[in-house]
Amino acid sequence: MMFEILDAEVLGIITLTLRMTLFSTAISSLIGIPLGLWLDSARFAGKKLVVIINRTLMASPPVVVGLVVYLLLMRNGPFGFMGLLFTFEAMVIAQVLLLTPIICGIVHTASARSAEGIRLFARTMGANKTQTQLLLIKELGNDIFFAVVTGFGRAMSEVGAIMIVGGNIRHQTRTMTTTISLLRGMGEIHQAIFLGAVLMLIAFSVQMTADFFRKRERASDENF
Amino acid sequence: MKVKSTAIACLILAAILAGCAGQPLVGASPPKGELTLVTTTSTVDSGLIEYILPYFTEETGWDVRVISVGTGAALQLGRDGEADVVLVHARSEEDRFVAEGYSPRRHDVMYNDFIVVGPTDGPIAHNNDAGATFAAILEQNLLFISRGDNSGTHIRELDIWSAFGLTPEDNPRYIESGQGMGITLGMAAEMDAYMLVDRGTWLAYPDVGELVIVCEGGAFLRNPYGVMLVSSTLHPTGAQAFIDWVTGPIARELIGSFGVEQFGQPLFFPEA
Amino acid sequence: MKISKLTKNFERFSLFVDEMELVPGKIYGIIGPNGCGKTTAMKLIAGLIKPDSGQIDRCGLTERDITMAFRKPYLIRDTVVRNLTYPLTIRGIQPDERQIKESLSLAGLWDYRDSFAPGLSSGEQQKLSLLRAMIFSPKLMLIDEAFSNLDMESAGLFERMILERQQTNPATYLICAHQLSHIQRLCAYIFFMHKGKIEARGQAEDILYAPQNPHLKNYLKYASLREEAPGWNS
Numbered sequence: 001m002m003f004e005i006l007d008a009e010v011l012g013i014i015t016l017t018l019r020m021t022l023f024s025t026a027i028s029s030l031i032g033i034p035l036g037l038w039l040d041s042a043r044f045a046g047k048k049l050v051v052i053i054n055r056t057l058m059a060s061p062p063v064v065v066g067l068v069v070y071l072l073l074m075r076n077g078p079f080g081f082m083g084l085l086f087t088f089e090a091m092v093i094a095q096v097l098l099l100t101p102i103i104c105g106i107v108h109t110a111s112a113r114s115a116e117g118i119r120l121f122a123r124t125m126g127a128n129k130t131q132t133q134l135l136l137i138k139e140l141g142n143d144i145f146f147a148v149v150t151g152f153g154r155a156m157s158e159v160g161a162i163m164i165v166g167g168n169i170r171h172q173t174r175t176m177t178t179t180i181s182l183l184r185g186m187g188e189i190h191q192a193i194f195l196g197a198v199l200m201l202i203a204f205s206v207q208m209t210a211d212f213f214r215k216r217e218r219a220s221d222e223n224f
Numbered sequence: 225m226k227v228k229s230t231a232i233a234c235l236i237l238a239a240i241l242a243g244c245a246g247q248p249l250v251g252a253s254p255p256k257g258e259l260t261l262v263t264t265t266s267t268v269d270s271g272l273i274e275y276i277l278p279y280f281t282e283e284t285g286w287d288v289r290v291i292s293v294g295t296g297a298a299l300q301l302g303r304d305g306e307a308d309v310v311l312v313h314a315r316s317e318e319d320r321f322v323a324e325g326y327s328p329r330r331h332d333v334m335y336n337d338f339i340v341v342g343p344t345d346g347p348i349a350h351n352n353d354a355g356a357t358f359a360a361i362l363e364q365n366l367l368f369i370s371r372g373d374n375s376g377t378h379i380r381e382l383d384i385w386s387a388f389g390l391t392p393e394d395n396p397r398y399i400e401s402g403q404g405m406g407i408t409l410g411m412a413a414e415m416d417a418y419m420l421v422d423r424g425t426w427l428a429y430p431d432v433g434e435l436v437i438v439c440e441g442g443a444f445l446r447n448p449y450g451v452m453l454v455s456s457t458l459h460p461t462g463a464q465a466f467i468d469w470v471t472g473p474i475a476r477e478l479i480g481s482f483g484v485e486q487f488g489q490p491l492f493f494p495e496a
Numbered sequence: 497m498k499i500s501k502l503t504k505n506f507e508r509f510s511l512f513v514d515e516m517e518l519v520p521g522k523i524y525g526i527i528g529p530n531g532c533g534k535t536t537a538m539k540l541i542a543g544l545i546k547p548d549s550g551q552i553d554r555c556g557l558t559e560r561d562i563t564m565a566f567r568k569p570y571l572i573r574d575t576v577v578r579n580l581t582y583p584l585t586i587r588g589i590q591p592d593e594r595q596i597k598e599s600l601s602l603a604g605l606w607d608y609r610d611s612f613a614p615g616l617s618s619g620e621q622q623k624l625s626l627l628r629a630m631i632f633s634p635k636l637m638l639i640d641e642a643f644s645n646l647d648m649e650s651a652g653l654f655e656r657m658i659l660e661r662q663q664t665n666p667a668t669y670l671i672c673a674h675q676l677s678h679i680q681r682l683c684a685y686i687f688f689m690h691k692g693k694i695e696a697r698g699q700a701e702d703i704l705y706a707p708q709n710p711h712l713k714n715y716l717k718y719a720s721l722r723e724e725a726p727g728w729n730s
Binding site for chain 2: 074075085086163167168169170171172174178179182184185186187188189
């Protein structure tokens with residue numbers, strides 16, 4: 001599988017990678033952001049333990065997560081009947097397991113730092129629960145944005161887990177990172193580096209966009 | 225003064241530790257140096273290399289560092305001068321490697337065979353005609369997983385398709401895993417797919433699910449391994465010693481007996 | 497609003513409010529040395545924290561009718577105008593443009609209406625937070641040191657604003673301040689707190705000019721109060 005610079009196959013791989021990254025980041029954000037906010041506000045026995053477990057999961061080795069998802073999805077596993085192993089969905093599932101603790105952890109930390117003041121303020125204004133939650137998300141916007149961008153970066157660069165559960169099947173579950181790994185195995189170091197550079201370029205664009213949005217808020221408080 | 229004496233103490237300690245580390249743990253011959261052997265995953269994953277190397281080290285005094293990658297990458301490492309010896313299985317690629325001047329010559333070491341495996345209840349009955357088997361897979365659009373990674377097995381698979389004038393991409397259910405032998409076999413077992421696999425991996429893999437051998441035997445499925453000294457080696461004596469040893473009588477016997485106890489049959493056969 | 501036998505315990509501090517009654521439409525003051533429990537008492541009254549025991553009868557007031565302004569106000573990461581109208585927005589009330597312009601202009605904030613509110617100076621932040629607290633006409637307003645960073649002119653402005661409102665749209669106020677001049681000008685009735693308890697209470701002139709309690713006497717020793725208490729509405 002030699003390819004020209006940015007031929008149809010490479011474009012397909014890039015599209016697939018971005019699609020997977022967007023899906024996994026979106027789902028992980030939908031779970032991780034409320035979970036992080038909840039983890040800060042909730043009071044229950046063993047909360048400290050939950051926070052520590054989440055921090056541990058933030059650093060869980062992708063290969064292990066991949067193997068766990070593999071065991072769950074394999075034909076003789078508990079979810080084997082769904083036939084998800086070696087599919088796009090399987091990669092998203094593994095990614096969500098990897099990203100959710102990261103997004104949840106960053107949001108929780110940010111929330112622990114400033115949410116109490118925001119909640120207090122919301123109550124003095126007479127905001128109801130939904131309005132308080134909305135205000136919280138708006139006020140922690142920058143931190144939440146950072147959590148999502150971090151998740152996005154992680155999802156795009158991940159290789160260990162998706163290799164195992166996706167199977168690196170050409171045209172189906174082959175992403176930029178698994179392709180790089182394959183090219184390296186084939187001795188095609190130059191192509192591997194080229195694809196790596198494309199990956200870095202996309203990551204850079206994402207960070208630039210993120211920074212642009214962050215800057216906009218900054219610029220407006222330079223009035224003083 | 226104090227600093228100086230501490231430094232000297234450290235040096236002495238380091239020297240003692242280095243001396244200990246350098247002591248050979250086994251073997252009669254004093255160590256001569258370390259060779260880098262680049263070989264394919266099949267020889268390492270099956271356990272063969274680990275089994276025979278201590279005998280070589282004991283006999284010749286050369287330590288061996290083993291790097292296992294696909295055949296394509298193995299030869300590339302040889303071209304890059306990262307290897308002293310390469311042991312691979314893709315005859316056409318090996319001949320090209322010699323022709324390009326990266327090695328003076330290729331030596332036969334051993335062979336085993338490829339087999340085609342597939343689901344128990346599949347439409348292909350057990351046979352020994354690789355061409356007919358591949359043609360049936362293509363015509364009936366049966367799910368087939370290719371390694372797709374320029375490995376020896378992948379190259380052989382492509383050779384078989386082209387030898388019979390078949391275009392595997394015509395089969396919409398022809399997929400490529402781009403991964404190693406064992407992982408791909410695991411995928412085939414999960415997906416009830418057909419695939420070309422070497423017998424050693426097949427025998428050694430713990431759970432192949434519902435898969436059975438559907439095709440074995442015949443010239444197309446013979447899988448010879450060759451060893452080559454890399455011209456740019458920094459240890460020509462050691463590299464030559466390895467080649468002489470691995471093609472010699474002791475290695476022949478070791479290779480022929482490896483795996484018999486565990487699998488009831490040898491995984492590799494030494495070349496006569 | 498009636499409070500009885502209220503307790504709240506913290507690690508290093510405990511609060512006990514035996515009895516406290518706030519009559520609607522009156523302005524109350526709360527004074528006392530640092531760490532005496534003024535803020536805690538106000539937070540309990542506002543319902544921001546829950547008491548360990550005791551009763552608060554809010555006489556039908558809900559959270560939406562009560563507000564509290566702090567010394568360090570929280571400003572939304574948004575413009576000055578959006579901060580001001582936040583209480584209206586969450587109540588689904590369309591803000592009155594003319595009223596917005598008037599109140600922002602009065603506080604000298606109209607020119608900064610589209611600026612990033614957390615970027616304002618601390619005094620401006622306090623002014624904005626006071627305006628924001630008053631914009632939805634709460635029935636009970638607790639002001640915790642919210643005048644502390646204001647210059648004299650601005651403080652006077654807010655004092656006047658509160659007193660004017662009492663004529664047209666009366667509310668209950670509980671004001672805590674260390675600058676006793678504010679208390680003196682605004683409040684009719686004063687509570688003095690010491691070490692978590694209300695040690696003295698009474699009409700403003702009795703508390704400020706004829707203190708009986710030894711702790712209160714000591715607290716007032718360093719205060720410089722004008723002999724006559726003018727009051728903006730007197």
